Amino acid sequence: MRFRAPLLMLAALAGLRAQPPVMPPPEVYRAFLQGDLIVSGTVAEVTPAGSPDRGTFRFTVREQLRGKPVPGELTLSYEIFPPDPRRPPVLWQRVRPAAGKNLVLFLAPEGDKFRVDGVLDLGGDDAKALPLIRQSLQLEDAAGKKDKQPLLNATGDPSPFVRGVALTFLISKVCPNDAACRTEMLDRMAAIARNPTEKREQRVWAVDTIATKVYFGFRNGDEVDRKAAMALAGLMADPDPAVRGEAIQFLHGYILGQGTVKPDLSGNLPGRRAIVEQLRRDAESNLPFAAQARDLAPIVAQGQ
Numbered sequence: 381m382r383f384r385a386p387l388l389m390l391a392a393l394a395g396l397r398a399q400p401p402v403m404p405p406p407e408v409y410r411a412f413l414q415g416d417l418i419v420s421g422t423v424a425e426v427t428p429a430g431s432p433d434r435g436t437f438r439f440t441v442r443e444q445l446r447g448k449p450v451p452g453e454l455t456l457s458y459e460i461f462p463p464d465p466r467r468p469p470v471l472w473q474r475v476r477p478a479a480g481k482n483l484v485l486f487l488a489p490e491g492d493k494f495r496v497d498g499v500l501d502l503g504g505d506d507a508k509a510l511p512l513i514r515q516s517l518q519l520e521d522a523a524g525k526k527d528k529q530p531l532l533n534a535t536g537d538p539s540p541f542v543r544g545v546a547l548t549f550l551i552s553k554v555c556p557n558d559a560a561c562r563t564e565m566l567d568r569m570a571a572i573a574r575n576p577t578e579k580r581e582q583r584v585w586a587v588d589t590i591a592t593k594v595y596f597g598f599r600n601g602d603e604v605d606r607k608a609a610m611a612l613a614g615l616m617a618d619p620d621p622a623v624r625g626e627a628i629q630f631l632h633g634y635i636l637g638q639g640t641v642k643p644d645l646s647g648n649l650p651g652r653r654a655i656v657e658q659l660r661r662d663a664e665s666n667l668p669f670a671a672q673a674r675d676l677a678p679i680v681a682q683g684q
Contacts, residue, residue, distance in 0.1 A: 404500060404509040404541055407470050411486035411498035412516060413548055417447030420484045420502070420510075424453070426477050433460040437477045439485065446517060450487070456496055475501040484510060509541075516545040523549035528561050535568055535589075543585075547593050562604045566594045570611045573623065583623050587615060591630035597641050609634070609643035613680065616673075617655040624658065625669040632672035635679060645680060656681045 404412075412418075421442040428435040439454045460472045475483065484506075486498035500506035500513075515534075519542070522530040531554060534546035547565075555561035572578055572586035595608040615627035634643050649655070656677055663674035 404506065404512065405468075405470065405474065405498070408486060408498035408500060408509070409541060409544065411488075412513070412545065414488075414497075415447075416486040416488050416497050417450060417494070418445040418484065418486055418513065418517075419443065419450060419454075420445065420482070423477055423479055423481045423483060425479055434458065439483070445484075445513065446520075447487075450494070454487075454494065456485070456487075456494060458496065471496070471499060475499045475506070484513065512539050512541050515539075515542055519546055519549060523553040526554055528554045528558070528564075532561075532564055532568065535565065536572070540585075547589060551593050559604050562594055563607065566590060566604065566608055566611060569594065573611075573615055574618070576619070580620060580622055583620065584626050587612070587623060587626040587630070591627075591634075595634075595643075597634060597639060597643075600641055606644055609645060610649060612643075613645050613649055613655060614651060616676070616680075617651055617658040621662075621667055624662070625667060628659075628662070628669045628672050628676060632669075632676055636675060646682075649680070652680065 419439075419441045421440045424438040424440050426435065426437040434457075436455055436457050439456055441450060441452050441454065444450060458472050458477050460476065463469055463473055475481075482502040484500040484502060485496055487494040488497050489495075500509050502510065515537075519531055519534055522528075528550065531546045531550045534542055535550070537543050537546065550561065550565060555565065569586040569589045573583050573590065575583070578586075590608050590611055595605055595612075596602060597605060609631070612627045612631050616624050616631070618624040618627070631643065635645075659673045659677035659680060663670055663677055665673075667673075
């Protein structure tokens with residue numbers, strides 16, 4: 381397994397977050413990507429089982445958005461676990477089942493029953509998530525048809541949920557053996573990462589995407605990997621410490637980590653001298669990536 385730099389590694393810099401909070405909630409994102417059935421409808425009745433925090437509820441299905449057809453009425457289990465103060469509330473901690481509530485449920489089959497993996501409350505702020513779910517289902521359809529253009533376009537969507545879905549489908553279903561597709565992803569992400577007029581979190585997200593979605597690091601001689609590594613190297617001279625720090629962290633892990641396939645920064649690296657000078661300045665700074673910059677400076681300088 382190749383190195384993965386920690387996400388949000390620059391949180392210490394001016395309160396930076398690599399991307400806005402996920403909306404819909406993280407458990408809904410996971411349930412969507414793992415292929416759960418999706419239904420919307422209304423809670424008809426709740427039946428506690430010895431405690432109000434566990435039991436069953438009858439759910440009347442109004443619309444099925446994904447998956448094999450399910451009965452018009454389902455009996456489902458719920459359990460509300462004690463909250464963990466270290467983590468945001470999830471599932472029934474967030475949305476307590478109650479008669480009359482309109483919900484979207486993400487269901488995983490378990491024998492002749494279903495397990496609820498995710499829930500959205502359409503009577504609250506979660507209602508804003510439903511258009512994102514529908515949009516993501518259209519992307520899933522495009523991925524099934526190997527139609528990469530809608531997915532590539534969606535990598536620039538303002539919603540982190542939609543961007544994440546598009547990138548996942550591109551990498552897992554459309555682009556793995558398509559160098560042209562990966563190259564177009566790289567070009568789009570590099571344009572965002574290099575653009576000083578983009579929001580900082582968008583630029584850092586683009587760097588992260590290049591390093592974790594475009595760059596594979598599985599085999600020597602991969603031309604797209606070479607271009608991705610060169611793009612990350614160029615970003616190590618970016619004026620914004622958040623952007624260059626993200627690039628430095630990833631390249632440090634890939635070059636000096638335990639992986640057997642290493643990025644090749646030899647050859648024509650535009651702006652090599654400026655990159656080395658910036659690395660040397662960062663090495664003498666108090667920035668959280670100073671040690672990594674110190675390690676990389678002589679490696680990058682070797683090509684001069």
